[in-house]
Amino acid sequence: MANLVFPDAVLVKNYINGDESALASLIERHQSKIxxxxYSKVNDSDLSNDIFQDTFIKVIKTLKSNAYNEEGKFLSWVMRIAHNLIVDYYRKLNKMPLYRETEEYSIFNYMSDNAPTIESKMITEQVESDLARLLNELPEDQKEVLIMRMYQDLSFKEIAELTGVSINTALGRMRYAVINLRKLIEKNQIILTN
Structure with a gap:
């Protein structure tokens, strides 16, 4: 018999009904995308593996408890779980995923003709620190959209899917986040240049 390719919804149903291989098929099908x-958000393979495993532990628990009800939207549901775990990770660290201390960033700094002075490094760190502090003053929904757009480089369509809102709502939140951030920058008299 030919090897049939079942839709996600069928594999989910089969897994819930006791077919363990159905979950393996789902993981194999979506592993590289998830x-x-x-990895694109945390830039660390060990951490990515941990979050990937935690994502599927949550998937298994949800499916086993019959709490899954996203018929036909398995991948976006799993991506939302992964996104939430990434957000939780950064919250625990109490830091924003600013592109500091990554290999690319460090190498880029030292390869440039004008190696950064101690003073310019301190200014850059201060700007990043001020910006992270201001982001934390934004309402949670605005902060989330701004981080996803600016630091994680997600499209508004992806943001809408991951946060469970319409694209217009995501755009509106981004607009208000930028307006509020400008107000906070003016209020705190922060200069965002180095």
């Missing part, structure tokens, strides 16, 4: 998404 892992790639996680």
């Amino acid at each position: 892992y790639g998404f996680i």
